[in-house]
Amino acid sequence: MDSTTSSAASNYTRRPRRPAGSEPRKRVAPPLPKATWNRGNAVGVRPAYLALGTYTSLVRARRVLQEASWTRTGRDQAQAFTRGNIQVLLHDDTDQPYQREALTAHGPGWRAVFSAQSPDEVLASAAEALVEVAMVAEDGAPGRADLDQALFCLAEAGWEGADTRGGSIARITSPDRLAELLCHPGKRAWLITAGVDGEGWEAELVGDCPDLLVEAVVGSLATESPARRRTADLPTALRRYLDIGPDPYRADVARRTSPAARAAGPAALVITPALGTSAPVRRSR
Numbered sequence: 061m062d063s064t065t066s067s068a069a070s071n072y073t074r075r076p077r078r079p080a081g082s083e084p085r086k087r088v089a090p091p092l093p094k095a096t097w098n099r100g101n102a103v104g105v106r107p108a109y110l111a112l113g114t115y116t117s118l119v120r121a122r123r124v125l126q127e128a129s130w131t132r133t134g135r136d137q138a139q140a141f142t143r144g145n146i147q148v149l150l151h152d153d154t155d156q157p158y159q160r161e162a163l164t165a166h167g168p169g170w171r172a173v174f175s176a177q178s179p180d181e182v183l184a185s186a187a188e189a190l191v192e193v194a195m196v197a198e199d200g201a202p203g204r205a206d207l208d209q210a211l212f213c214l215a216e217a218g219w220e221g222a223d224t225r226g227g228s229i230a231r232i233t234s235p236d237r238l239a240e241l242l243c244h245p246g247k248r249a250w251l252i253t254a255g256v257d258g259e260g261w262e263a264e265l266v267g268d269c270p271d272l273l274v275e276a277v278v279g280s281l282a283t284e285s286p287a288r289r290r291t292a293d294l295p296t297a298l299r300r301y302l303d304i305g306p307d308p309y310r311a312d313v314a315r316r317t318s319p320a321a322r323a324a325g326p327a328a329l330v331i332t333p334a335l336g337t338s339a340p341v342r343r344s345r
Contacts, residue, residue, distance in 0.1 A: 100292050101307070102307040106287070106304075107303070110254060110255065110298050111289050112178075112260070116180070117179070118162060125190075126141075138150060143194040145167050147166055162178050162183060171267060174263045175262040185277065185280045186276060196272070206271075210274070210278040210282075211232075214278065217284070218235040219235065219281070234254075240252070250266075265277065
């Protein structure tokens with residue numbers, strides 16, 4: 061594994077809680093610097109929800125569960141990890157010629173399913189959230205999730221419908237219209253679709269899903285951080301919709317995240333990389 065890959069970091073940066081009664085202020089992220097377009101180069105890709113999963117998409121999620129000492133077993137060719145009453149199944153590409161699922165999880169009265177091509181960062185974020193859910197359950201501590209905060213972040217990122225309230229199904233749409241989040245009344249079902257022309261991914265969280273899991277997955281859609289991918293592996297159907305910049309791990313790009321760069325003001329571009337794998341390859345259905 062590449063030394064730049066770390067399981068400790070989440071795929072998006074949590075923002076301070078909003079003041080009570082405040083309205084979301086839509087933000088516009090500056091475009092990424094132009095990248096040299098050579099086949100095989102590592103680049104930063106935004107929006108991260110369109111940076112589809114790679115053949116190593118489960119590596120980070122698997123490591124998160126292993127480092128948290130979840131019990132590992134085999135089940136129908138998938139790798140199963142269990143802690144308390146929560147079970148996570150990781151479905152490798154080798155399980156079936158056309159694998160439909162990458163990660164599934166379930167607990168009492170709920171289930172979560174992430175399709176093949178789900179971004180590596182989303183899967184890792186889900187695994188990290190489930191580790192925290194299990195720890196909270198074991199310690200008997202109150203959960204710290206805030207679903208309204210996650211929706212607030214989507215509204216700030218320009219997603220339409222994120223600030224809608226009512227008794228019907230809420231339809232929340234990304235600024236580029238290539239991703240959609242459906243929220244059932246009572247927040248007992250969350251359905252995510254992203255992509256176009258057969259290139260994309262889906263996720264569903266149904267039942268009494270832990271709020272920590274829902275917040276992590278929904279919040280990851282709002283991240284401004286570019287995901288790290290290889291130019292040769294960017295899906296053709298989505299390439300024209302992507303903002304492609306230099307490798308987020310390149311030294312001169314990394315320096316822009318320094319306190320001095322942040323203090324330079326809003327005109328200074330700040331890139332916080334969404335961690336990826338060393339040599340990702342686009343997943344095929």
